[in-house]
Amino acid sequence: MKSLLEYLKQSQEEKKAIGHFNISDLVALKAIFNSARNLNLPIIIGVSEGEREFVGVSQAAALVSSLRHEYNYPIFLNADHTHSIEKVKEAAIAGFDEIIIDFSNLPLDENIAKTKEAITLARSINPQVVIEGEIGFIGKSSEVMEKAPEGLELTKPEDAKRYIEETKVDVLAPAVGNMHGLLKSMVSGDVKKRLNIELIGKLKEATNGVYMTLHGGSGTADSDFLAAIKAGMNIVHVNTEIRIAWRKGVEQALKDKPDEVAPYKLLPIAIDEIGKIVTQRLELFNS
Secondary structure, eight states, X not given: OOOHHHHHHHHHHHTOOEEEEEOSSHHHHHHHHHHHHHHTOOEEEEEOHHHHHHHXXXXXXXXXXXXXXXXXXXXXXXXXXXXXXXXXXXXXXXXXXXEEEOOTTSOHHHHHHHHHHHHHHHHHHOTTXXXXXXXXXXXXXXXXXXXXXXXXXXXXXXXXXXXXXXXXXXXXXXXXXXXXXXXXXHHTSXXXXXXXXXXXXXXXXXXXXXEEXXXXXXXXXXXHHHHHHHHTEEEEEEOHHHHHHHHHHHHHHHHHOTTOOOHHHHTHHHHHHHHHHHHHHHHHHTO
């Protein structure tokens, strides 16, 4: 089986993107994995610090590993938005395939210094772990909000160039008009996020073609997804849409079966709802 870096190289060459979807439970994992297998596409499962606290760091690693080995399938695990050296250590020890080191809230000098420290530790534990770093600010959480977070900040090409040269991360997560979470006005789909495609191209050029991830993909216009991938995005993150689909499925199941108490008889509807979203996104990212 090819490594995550090999799949990233392939995505770069083919102008496609690997789908990254977050989980908080087995329902989402089953839905995402089933959709990826049906399309025969590699997949990245993300767990944020909050999601790791709920699922368990070792437990998330064991679940993904079990699917990879049982089905001989390219499913990879990412420690999404890791904000401390200790959490980086936990993920590296647990065997995560990728770790996103996120000190983007700090000034650039401090961000670079802390990222380099975290990389040294992670690579001392697992030399093969893929490291992603973040600069710019796109908000903090995958939730539905009344208004956009304050302080959203686009990534400057000169900052990206310096960051890549000094940290040597494998993947860059920039701010290019993307945003974590969704505004309430976006939930219906009438309002879409719009990306700065020109900036993506400049960042790709400034960093000599480094792999890049689009975080906060939920609610983005399809045309912008396609343009962003063509301009150089290699991974696309979707989380809030998954959470909304999970809730929609659970609520529908409880409505349809008000007297049912067996989770395994209720939750398949949530799996179906999440699967619809994942399939749509994967088909788009690989079109």
